[in-house]
Amino acid sequence: MPTLKRATTHFLRFAIFCLGALVLALCVFALPSIWKGGSEDFPMASKAIFMIVVNLGASAIPFFIALWQALKLLGAIDKGTAFSEASVLALRNIKRCAIAIAVLYVVNVPLLFPIADADDAPGLLVIGMAIAGAPIVVAVFAAVLERLLQDAIVMKSENELTV
């Protein structure tokens, strides 16, 4: 059984690396072309587009920190030390990173206004808000897991005291 458990955590590690590579590629290739193409199509909103691109690039930093913390969690699971303060800390960091990303995305929503105005597409704001909602869901989920993990650690320490 331990080998199977290893296989699943290795697969999750692989998935984390895929996500990291994808976001890195987006930062390197997509963001510059958003800036270039966007400011050509909407010259009146070019300042807003620049700030959005900077914001998106900045949000990659907490994203990579969160991925790194997720790798630490997987390592703890492999070593059988999932119920530890280190795991709680990793989850708390993931929560903080998700909140940071949510804040950056929420800041982007008013910046979308000049573009939506120039393109006469108010739906853009709804899409911006929906994208800002995703990291909020992740943050709440991480917070719930953090609480559960704390409960489990209390249980574990009771165990060790009684035995």
Place this chain on the structure above:
Amino acid sequence: MKKASTVFLQIIIILIGIGTLAFLLWEPHVEGRNTHATLFEIYFSDPFLAIAYLVSIAFFVALSRAFRLLGYIGRNTFFSRESVRDLRTIKYCAMILVAALAAGQTYLFVFQRGKDDIAGGVAMSTFLMFVFSVIAAAAAVSEKTLRSAVAMKSENDLTV
């Protein structure tokens, strides 16, 4: 606080469910083969669609189990055998979805390639296979971790 967060996540799950259901019901209307079809023909003349709807049951079962798990967390009964079972169901549902997508992709490659442009279907099913296999792996890891926590708890309950 805990209760509020789990209820929030439960609302998100309901929204995902409604969104998926709406997408599944709406999508056949934009298929090229249905340009001149009546409402009845759209839904009842395509065996591929029937299979897709059948397989989608696994997705909704997994969503309902996730909803139930959040309920356990809110009621502080998460560390229980029921939670382990629900996580296992989610794992199996994700596996069924991956297998079904793989079968669908095989069908595209074997029977549709050359006759039709399959790039879009292959790209989407590859992406979804990645998503569902990550969900399956995450559910498997949490199931094992939770199982050890439940074992710990039952020892606790025996000793106290």
